[in-house]
Amino acid sequence: MTDPETTDFIETTRTSYDAIAKDYSAAYPGLPDRPVDLSLIAAFAQLVKANGTAPVADLGSGPGQITAHLNELGVPAFGIDLSPAMVTLAREAHPALRFHRGSMTSLDLPDATLGGILALYSIIHVPDAHLPATFAGFHRVLVPGGHVLLAFQKGEQAGLHLTERFGHEIDLHYYWRPAYAVGDMLAKAGLEVAATLIREPLDEEKWPRAFVLARKPG
Template sequence: MTAPAHLAATRTAYDSVAALYAELVGNVESNPPVDRAMLAAFAELAGPAGPVADLGCGPGHLTAHLAALGCAAFGVDLSPAMIELARAAHPRLRFDEGSMTALDLADGSVGGVLSWYSTIHTPPEGLPEVLAELHRVLAPGGHLLIGFFGSDEPSVLPFDHKVTTAYRWPLDRFAALLDDAGFAEAARMSRAPVDGERPLPHGRILARKPV
């Protein structure tokens, strides 16, 4: 299968900024308290169901956070440079290079999937394929927590993310795609940006794969 064209550009872009990216965002405390609360709720729900995959794990800080919360967490990232940093920072955890469009995971093999801003560079027409892959690897009854840049506009909008082109999604439209992919929404949150963040809303959706 031919990989989607945007993946090579995304991989190269993150390889080139991996060290700086890790320095800027590689700390759980950089996430606002409401985000950490949602991550904790996800860990409580997903952890008992089996391994938890942090997809688009970057430097591995959230993988380590989930592990500290009791999850059997492991990370996957498209960027070899990010995986190298994650392994160096968290040598006791598993980190694999891989793409969310074709994960090297068996059907129904994980109890939870965290996708924290890891779909933001996927063009809108490619997102259903990614969500279908997340649904495939998640066990029945397992949970998905997905974080992304939101939008107050009705349309999906591209913007300059500085690393590479990203997309902003209205919360309802993203939720509809999850429903189409077979997920059942459990909770959602939209929050305003905090100091130091770009002036965009942020969306979070917690969903479940029905039994």
């Protein structure tokens, strides 16, 4: 078992998702059947459109279905993912949309160019020590009045470490956090928390889901 404090978590996350990309995409082929989740994404899209025409970055876009859904909601969106294999699958599934490799911890984007940032279950792979700088990067690339919507498993425990998934050997760390802790870090990065919602587990889910909506002051 690797120590996430002494290893390159970006590299281990990338190689892990490269290994499981095809199986992951097959297991999650479409939008989640979660009305609350989808309603929050729709509200986020409405807020972004009300603030202008700047695009949204879907960070940790995976197979691209959420990026495509945002575009269907009338928001110009593109995907960024650590995994080249995931990017390839997203491009194949959604050839009219833009997907490229990148890390949310060091966004290669100009200042004040995004109308919104969506990160659904992707900050869960970023250790606590790296989140403040990551959120400061979000603040940098958002236009004034731009919004961030985060989703993550809520928990007071550290999370878990997986060495196997879909029959593949991986090295993937997951970090569960209380919603207030994420909200505090967003606030310290200069982002105003607008709403926090906790959804209890559904079906096969084991942990509550937290959603935090924040805004860059305009």
